[in-house]
Amino acid sequence: xxxxxxxxxxxxALEYLNPKSGNIIVxxxxxxxxxxxxxxxxxxxxxxxxxxxxxxxxxENAELKVKSEKLENIILVNENFKNLQxxxxxVGVEKVDGIVFDLGLSSAQLEDRSRGxxxxxxxxxxxxxxxxxxxxxxxxxxxxxxKFKQKELEKIIREYGExxxxxxxxxxxVKNRPVRTTKELADTIMNAVPASYRRGRIHPATRTFQALxxxxxxxxxxxxxxxxxxxxxxxxxxxxxxxxxxSLEDRIVKxxxxxxxxxxxxPPEVLQCVCGHQPQLKILTKKVIxxxxxxxxxxxxxxxxxxxxxxxxxx
Ligand SMILES: C[S@@+](CC[C@H](N)C(=O)[O-])C[C@H]1O[C@@H](n2cnc3c(N)ncnc32)[C@H](O)[C@@H]1O
Numbered sequence: 001x002x003x004x005x006x007x008x009x010x011x012x013a014l015e016y017l018n019p020k021s022g023n024i025i026v027x028x029x030x031x032x033x034x035x036x037x038x039x040x041x042x043x044x045x046x047x048x049x050x051x052x053x054x055x056x057x058x059x060e061n062a063e064l065k066v067k068s069e070k071l072e073n074i075i076l077v078n079e080n081f082k083n084l085q086x087x088x089x090x091v092g093v094e095k096v097d098g099i100v101f102d103l104g105l106s107s108a109q110l111e112d113r114s115r116g117x118x119x120x121x122x123x124x125x126x127x128x129x130x131x132x133x134x135x136x137x138x139x140x141x142x143x144x145x146x147k148f149k150q151k152e153l154e155k156i157i158r159e160y161g162e163x164x165x166x167x168x169x170x171x172x173x174v175k176n177r178p179v180r181t182t183k184e185l186a187d188t189i190m191n192a193v194p195a196s197y198r199r200g201r202i203h204p205a206t207r208t209f210q211a212l213x214x215x216x217x218x219x220x221x222x223x224x225x226x227x228x229x230x231x232x233x234x235x236x237x238x239x240x241x242x243x244x245x246x247s248l249e250d251r252i253v254k255x256x257x258x259x260x261x262x263x264x265x266x267p268p269e270v271l272q273c274v275c276g277h278q279p280q281l282k283i284l285t286k287k288v289i290x291x292x293x294x295x296x297x298x299x300x301x302x303x304x305x306x307x308x309x310x311x312x313x314x315x
Contacts, residue, residue, distance in 0.1 A: 003061035005106040007034025008302045009243055009291050013100060014038060016241045016284060016309035022046040023097035026088070026233075028081040028226065029053060031106040033062045039100075040074050050091055052077045052084075054130035054217075055109065078130070082222040084229040098239040099230050103223065103249055105129065105213065107301070116141060117213060119186035119205040125179070127209075127216045141216045145185065150174045160220075160248065161211030168192045169208055185209075210246070220248060227256045231280045234312040240281070241309045250288065250306045257283050257310050281310040 013035060019025050019042040027036045030053035040049045051074055053059055059078045066074050077087050081101070088096070109129070110117045116126035127141040144156065150170050158166035172192035179185050186205040193204045214220065230240050244250045259265060260281040264273040289309075291302035 003032050003057070003106075003108040004111065005032030005034060005108050006299045006301070007032070007038075008102065008299065008305045009289070009295070009307055010034060010038060012289055012291075012307050013102065013241050013243060014042070016289075016307070017098045017100050017239050019043050019047070019098055024048045024050070024093055024095075025098040025100070026084070026096050027051045028084065028099065028101045029103060030058050030062055030076070031102065032058070032108060033065060035100060035102060036062065036074060037065070037071075039098075040071055043073060045073060048073050048075060048093075050075045050077060050087070050093070050096070052079055052081050052087060054078070054080045056130060057108065057112065058106065061108075080130070080222060082225040084226050085233065088233055095235045096233055096238060097235050098241070099234065100241045100243075101223070101226070102243045103219075104245045116182050117209070119182055119189075119203060119209050122181055122183035124181060125185060125212075127213045129217050139216060139218075141212050142180065144212060144215055145173060146178050156215045157208050157211045159211070160214040160246075161207035161209075162247070163207040163211065165193045165197065165204075166208075182209075214246070214248075220252060223249060223252055224256075227252070231260060231312065236312055236314040238312045239284075239309060240312070241307065243305050243307045245301075245304045245306075250308070253308050254288075257281060257308060261310070279313060282313050284309040284311055 019039045021044045023043045025039050025043060027049055030036050030051040036049050036051040056078055059076050062076055075091055079087050109115055113121045113123055116123040125141040125145055154166045154170035157163045157169055169189050169192045172188050173179055176188045179188055189205040189208050197204050242253045244253055261279050261283050263279055264275055265277045266273050266275045285308050289307040291305050295302045
């Protein structure tokens, strides 16, 4: 299958990542390789790109490109980025000059009929980014849909999907169990929401599908775990760039940057600092960066993209 994905905010990501000849850069979300290939050009033969993806399909597609174009400075790693330190150790590198995350899923994954990410294609309820990396904690979308208590389901749909009809949708899912395919799920959602919502700008199942994907892949925890490992891995003046597509992800990134840029992280009631915390990051994007109108027109996926960047500082 052809792997389709138009990179989002590529120019801006490169500007902040600022890869130079000889640098070692980690692309935590290889996807279609849009970022990786451009970074590889810039770091040149003397440099290296460590490109990670949990999805075998992304890795296999990149392997073909790497072989056919004889790209010797790209190391592909089929792993979850939450294991960042382990991956770096495994590759045999101590410090890197830049780390980039372009979160979420690629267009190729969305359009892959067998994956269950899309409500437009009928498929089993799967929604996993990858197979190999889930030995430890396997919660499939189908289990969430058919086994979770109604309240838990509602919470996932409300929090991760920011869906105002989460209550009605969770109730309808529980009544219609077992729900086995994306089409059955999309129809259940369609019948649960008011008619006015069905005529809205987005398909009524969009937010619920997003919520289930986030829950299935434990995406917010993976991001938090990975971010916590970045600072130690970065060289002095190394860059960290994150593009997110969901307000909860952006909040995690923003709070992480704020915390790591602060001298003291004692609770407000402590009058004299006892934490000894030193700032580790300098925030480069005082305001979040969004895609240009021209890019959004050409690639609607860019509409919700938010880029934040920071630089490692040493004291
Ligand atoms: C938006 S795409 C990246 C697109 C890429 N920047 C490009 O230009 O082609 C996101 C990718 O991140 C991967 N991904 C998401 N969460 C991940 C995780 N926790 N660990 C590893 N890969 C992950 C997905 O499988 C997907 O391929």
